Amino acid sequence: MLRAGRPETLKSVAVEAAPTRFRRGFLDTGPWPFVAAAGPLASRLQSFTKKPARRRKTDAVHMPAAGATDPTIAMHSILTDRPATAEPALPHLADFVRDQAGVWQAPHARPFGYSDGDATEERIYRTVADAADTGVYSQELVSRINDWPSEYHFSPRRANLIRLLGLDAGHRVLELGCGCGAITKALAETGCRVDAIEGSPRRARVAAARVRGHDRASVYHSNFQDVALEPRYDLVTLIGVLEYSPVYLDAEDPFVACLRIAMSALKPSGTLLVAIENKLGLKYFAGISEDHFNRPYYGIEGRYGRKEITTHGRAGLECKLRTAGFGGVSFYFPFPDYKLPEVVIAEHALGRHDFRADDLLQGMEHRDYTGPGKAHFNLDMALQSLHEEGLLGTLSNSFLVLATREGPSALVDPSLLAQKYTDTRRPGLNGVTSFIADAHGVDVRKQPIGTVQATLDGVAHEFTHERYRPGRSLLALLHRAASCKRMDEFRAWLARWSATLDAAAGKDGMLPGEWIDAVPSNLILDADGHCTCIDREWRLPEPIPASLPLYRGLLLL
Numbered sequence: 001m002l003r004a005g006r007p008e009t010l011k012s013v014a015v016e017a018a019p020t021r022f023r024r025g026f027l028d029t030g031p032w033p034f035v036a037a038a039g040p041l042a043s044r045l046q047s048f049t050k051k052p053a054r055r056r057k058t059d060a061v062h063m064p065a066a067g068a069t070d071p072t073i074a075m076h077s078i079l080t081d082r083p084a085t086a087e088p089a090l091p092h093l094a095d096f097v098r099d100q101a102g103v104w105q106a107p108h109a110r111p112f113g114y115s116d117g118d119a120t121e122e123r124i125y126r127t128v129a130d131a132a133d134t135g136v137y138s139q140e141l142v143s144r145i146n147d148w149p150s151e152y153h154f155s156p157r158r159a160n161l162i163r164l165l166g167l168d169a170g171h172r173v174l175e176l177g178c179g180c181g182a183i184t185k186a187l188a189e190t191g192c193r194v195d196a197i198e199g200s201p202r203r204a205r206v207a208a209a210r211v212r213g214h215d216r217a218s219v220y221h222s223n224f225q226d227v228a229l230e231p232r233y234d235l236v237t238l239i240g241v242l243e244y245s246p247v248y249l250d251a252e253d254p255f256v257a258c259l260r261i262a263m264s265a266l267k268p269s270g271t272l273l274v275a276i277e278n279k280l281g282l283k284y285f286a287g288i289s290e291d292h293f294n295r296p297y298y299g300i301e302g303r304y305g306r307k308e309i310t311t312h313g314r315a316g317l318e319c320k321l322r323t324a325g326f327g328g329v330s331f332y333f334p335f336p337d338y339k340l341p342e343v344v345i346a347e348h349a350l351g352r353h354d355f356r357a358d359d360l361l362q363g364m365e366h367r368d369y370t371g372p373g374k375a376h377f378n379l380d381m382a383l384q385s386l387h388e389e390g391l392l393g394t395l396s397n398s399f400l401v402l403a404t405r406e407g408p409s410a411l412v413d414p415s416l417l418a419q420k421y422t423d424t425r426r427p428g429l430n431g432v433t434s435f436i437a438d439a440h441g442v443d444v445r446k447q448p449i450g451t452v453q454a455t456l457d458g459v460a461h462e463f464t465h466e467r468y469r470p471g472r473s474l475l476a477l478l479h480r481a482a483s484c485k486r487m488d489e490f491r492a493w494l495a496r497w498s499a500t501l502d503a504a505a506g507k508d509g510m511l512p513g514e515w516i517d518a519v520p521s522n523l524i525l526d527a528d529g530h531c532t533c534i535d536r537e538w539r540l541p542e543p544i545p546a547s548l549p550l551y552r553g554l555l556l557l
Contacts, residue, residue, distance in 0.1 A: 381479075
């Protein structure tokens with residue numbers, strides 16, 4: 001996770017960034033702080049080579065350790081590999097006391113060394129506390145985005161991560177490591193019951209301010225490993241949290257320990273959501289900095305230390321989940337990443353020959369959140385190659401995983417192939433496009449985000465429902481031709497576009513008003529060379545010149 005902050009072991013300072021990019025870079029203020037083990041070199045080497053202790057088959061997270069008198073003590077023993085008798089009883093959430101800021105405080109809380117910096121977090125808090133509207137699409141909060149920390153905490157795009165889930169008022173959710181409450185607010189707006197735990201007292205205060213007015217959302221201040229969680233939740237989330245396990249959990253395998261803590265809070269049929277960077281993500285191969293250390297290739301080269309923030313590849317992450325006891329593991333791939341997702345693709349969609357998932361990804365910005373790094377090759381073209389070779393998921397920049405004890409998650413439609421989010425318009429015009437597999441191919445359904453309705457003078461807007469057209473996006477074909485400097489090919493695609501518009505026009509050269517959106521991203525070229533216009537979301541009441549969508553599309557290229 002990059003919550004725009006770092007543990008105390010990482011030395012960094014904020015650097016001013018270009019205001020139009022809303023980025024914040026980080027420069028190293030000293031030598032990179034590899035964590036050294038205590039003791040002589042021999043003991044350090046031994047700690048890396050000794051075999052892990054074998055567990056008894058009965059040492060599962062739902063069973064007390066032998067001889068323990070308090071199940072919460074036994075739970076903590078199993079999760080942290082410490083003797084059961086050495087740990088005090090952990091408090092339940094019901095033991096917390098609410099303070100004047102609306103945060104539920106633990107009877108005893110340990111220090112938590114994670115921060116964006118005093119000035120930044122105070123600014124974030126004051127912005128949220130003073131805002132009349134703290135919603136996901138609050139224009140007050142969006143207008144205050146001027147760097148990466150504020151973008152991470154205020155961008156409406158954060159909420160896209162949970163849109164594939166069918167959450168409603170009947171569900172109960174536990175958010176572990178809620179930060180400043182961006183996802184907490186999105187969860188609360190679904191109507192579900194939300195308990196959010198945050199180790200930083202200042203961030204917990206911001207999160208509580210963000211969800212004020214939601215009677216069914218509560219923010220608790222504590223390290224979540226210090227709480228006796230109860231198996232009452234339909235969904236538990238670890239969003240940008242699992243990678244910090246080596247820093248904050250004292251366990252033989254801190255990742256498995258963290259996952260077992262999360263599992264202990266799930267109902268038998270509950271779902272764990274994990275969102276985390278892929279250390280082998282395509283943008284990292286392209287030279288963009290590893291998110292937590294501001295160094296290119298840090299994760300790809302496996303430079304993580306034993307007590308450092310650590311991300312995994314797809315196989316490594318699934319191994320941790322299955323070792324923790326999750327029998328049902330489903331991977332989804334958010335693009336460009338889980339922090340600001342514009343598209344989410346299900347792994348089972350990637351093997352279909354009638355669905356070009358990579359066409360949904362064209363034109364995205366794969367950003368370096370921690371520095372000024374830029375990709376050393378064309379990522380759009382590389383994504384096309386990865387799709388064709390079956391590697392799009394393996395080399396995605398982030399993972400979104402839904403894990404259960406067994407079977408698929410009940411919170412997501414198993415026929416969902418992908419979702420694409422339109423989230424930069426005014427409220428009432430934003431929407432989710434879902435691609436749903438059925439017996440006849442793929443259905444494409446658009447639905448609005450939120451309940452606000454908007455109207456535009458002189459333009460009709462509707463959320464369409466149509467069949468998916470197999471083929472290639474004309475936008476992808478134009479971009480590839482331009483990138484390869486194949487000007488004859490580029491002109492040929494432009495001519496095909498122009499001919500499609502002319503064929504649909506009347507003798508007077510006028511098109512129906514619904515063709516205003518016949519731009520390359522909405523034109524599909526099938527195997528027979530036929531060009532079809534899709535996604536006619538906008539309609540003008542009067543006919544338009546055939547040249548109008550052509551000019552409009554050229555401006556969008």
